[in-house]
Amino acid sequence: MNEQIIGLIWQGIAETFYMVTVSTVFAYLIGIPLGVILNITGTNGIRPARALNLAVGFIINVIRSVPFLILLVAILPFTRLIAGTTIGSTATIVPLVVAAAPFVARMVESSLKEVDAGVIEAAKAMGSSDWQIIWKVLLAEARPSLAVGGVIAFTTILGYSAMAGFVGGGGLGAIAVNYGYYRYKTDVMLITVAVLVIIVQVFQEAGIYIVNRLDKRINKS
Amino acid sequence: MIRLENITKTFKVKGNEITAVKDVSLHIKKGEIFGIIGFSGAGKSTLVRCMNLLELPTAGSVFFDGHDLVKAGSKELRDYRKKIGMIFQQFNLLEQRTVIANVCYPLELIGLRKKEAVSRARELLRIVDLSDKELSYPSQLSGGQKQRVAIARALATNPEVLLCDEATSALDPLTTRGVLSLIEKINKELGVTIVVITHEMKVVEQICSRVAVMNKGVVEETGTVKDIFLNPKSDTGRKLVLSGDDKSVPQSDKETIRIVFDGISSYEPVFANLILETGVKLNIMGANTEDIGGSAYGQILIERPDEASTELIRKYLNKAGVGFEELPALGKK
Incomplete structure (x- = not known):
């Protein structure tokens, strides 16, 4: 294999990391507030609001139902509006965020649901405001579970980003598609797939290791 | 200190209305240890939750130091809650915080600077005899130790009242005694008025001065512990005195x-x-x-x-x- 291809793969790795990391960050910036809204407006939340809860839930479900490849194409005008182009790594970030944010919102919602209702009640009894409960109790107590969600979100977005290679996205997915699929360079395709497998493995294992260190509920005397 | 007037609380469960507390009036005096005893399902937990409005009464008024909490605004209510400490059967500590950070929590709410909060928290941990566990996490503590942390946390903002909701029900008899002695000490030395919810006559006997006997959402009788222990007038009171205990x-x-x-x-x-x-x-x-x-x-x-x-x-x-x-x-x- 020539140096050109190796250089290409390194570049693909860098692009993939760029897309996936930035997308994960934005997906969380949108997903955390949505997840918090879903949690606190739920029946057993600290601010029940049925209509808002159903409305947000409905929008999230709709976006999550659309297959990623369709979504990718459907929002091209929006992508152009935000990124100025529809081709390349930066442009791919837009659909990745749109697809991942609702998914992240659901994971945040379920992480927050794990926080013991008694602890929230105790916080209320101490005179906490809703904001203080959200920051200091819900999000703080759910930290380990949120981090597990983060690892899952990162690897899922990594999978989506590879798909974006079909419609002009960048990164390892684009290399696999352009060289492996269109030009029948099976070796290049196998290498990119192997690299993706390694990235997922490393992130999954390292992520879970860090989460376990983070969680204070596990008895370590 | 706390006066309940005609408190009623009904819950709607799947279209059915369940009345947990029915027209209860109680007056808890400053400085006393007041017990509310009854079998499970009597409505005592709901009643105590009405005292700091964790449950909003369906009808009736809750007076704290003469102020009607039901009519208070949400900011006002939060300030009153800082004067009413509460501890629970399940301790309800923040699992991701160390012992000292748990005690600091209510101090953060009142905007105390970190250094001052930590020194106040240390002082409280000394009172509950847990100075050596400062940096432990709740999962590393025994039940009795957890309840002591919860007590220290509840006392952090110098409350005038401490509500104890089945605070010793998850503890073994020896630990129960230790925690009760601590509650008694807090009452005597810090002058905190205490409300104890329990289903165990033993608890009432050991620390309460007056007691209300509850059954099916109603207070059946109120009196000094001595009176009720010697001569229970209600059926529930009699049952609790005679056999409400594991060593009946x-x-x-x-x-x-x-x-x-x-x-x-x-x-x-x-x-x-x-x-x-x-x-x-x-x-x-x-x-x-x-x-x-x-x-x-x-x-x-x-x-x-x-x-x-x-x-x-x-x-x-x-x-x-x-x-x-x-x-x-x-x-x-």
Whole structure:
């Protein structure tokens, strides 16, 4: 294999990391507030609001139902509006965020649901405001579970980003598609797939290791 | 300190209305340890949650220091809650925070600077005797230690009242005693008014001055612990006194006399003297007494002898200042 291809793969790795990391960050910036809204407006939340809860839930479900490849194409005008182009790594970030944010919102919602209702009640009894409960109790107590969600979100977005290679996205997915699929360079395709497998493995294992260190509920005397 | 007026709380469960608390009025005085006792499902937890408005009463008023909490705005209510500490059966500590950070939590709410908060938290941990556990996490503590942390946390903002919702129900008897002594110490030394919710007569006996007996959402009787222990007027009160405990005194199918020890010196051999002085051969049907810090608590149930002997027993017990009650045979009420 020539140096050109190796250089290409390194570049693909860098692009993939760029897309996936930035997308994960934005997906969380949108997903955390949505997840918090879903949690606190739920029946057993600290601010029940049925209509808002159903409305947000409905929008999230709709976006999550659309297959990623369709979504990718459907929002091209929006992508152009935000990124100025529809081709390349930066442009791919837009659909990745749109697809991942609702998914992240659901994971945040379920992480927050794990926080013991008694602890929230105790916080209320101490005179906490809703904001203080959200920051200091819900999000703080759910930290380990949120981090597990983060690892899952990162690897899922990594999978989506590879798909974006079909419609002009960048990164390892684009290399696999352009060289492996269109030009029948099976070796290049196998290498990119192997690299993706390694990235997922490393992130999954390292992520879970860090989460376990983070969680204070596990008895370590 | 806390006055409840005609509190009613109903819950809607799947279209059915369930009344957990029915028209309850109570007055808890400053500086006392007030017990609310009843079997599970009596509505006592709901009632105590109405005191700091964790449950909004369906009807009625909650006065704290003369202010109606039901009418207070949300900011005002949060400020009142800082003056009403609360501890729970399940401790409800923040699992991801260290012991000291848990105690600091309410201090963060009032905007205390970190350094001051930590030094105040240390002082509180000293009071509850947990100075060496400062940097432990709740999962590393025993139940009794967790409840001590919860107490320190509840006391951080210098509350005037401490609500204890079944605070010792998840603890073993020895730990229970330790936690109760601590609560008593807080009442005596810091002057904090205390409300204790429990289903155990033992708890009420050990620390409460007055008690309300609850059943099916209603307060059946209120009085000093001594009165209710000696002479329970309500059915629930009687059941709780006679058998509300794991070490229950069996009721008998014979006529009996219930001799009650409510804190007389345990160094005095009252029972032996009773036999020696009256010369009556007593038959013990059941007993449940405990020595708590040199005072005897509990009761002994003896078979009622003939009238002449019973008269001797009455005279002796009255002279010795020991409470008693003559009970009819079970089923012949």
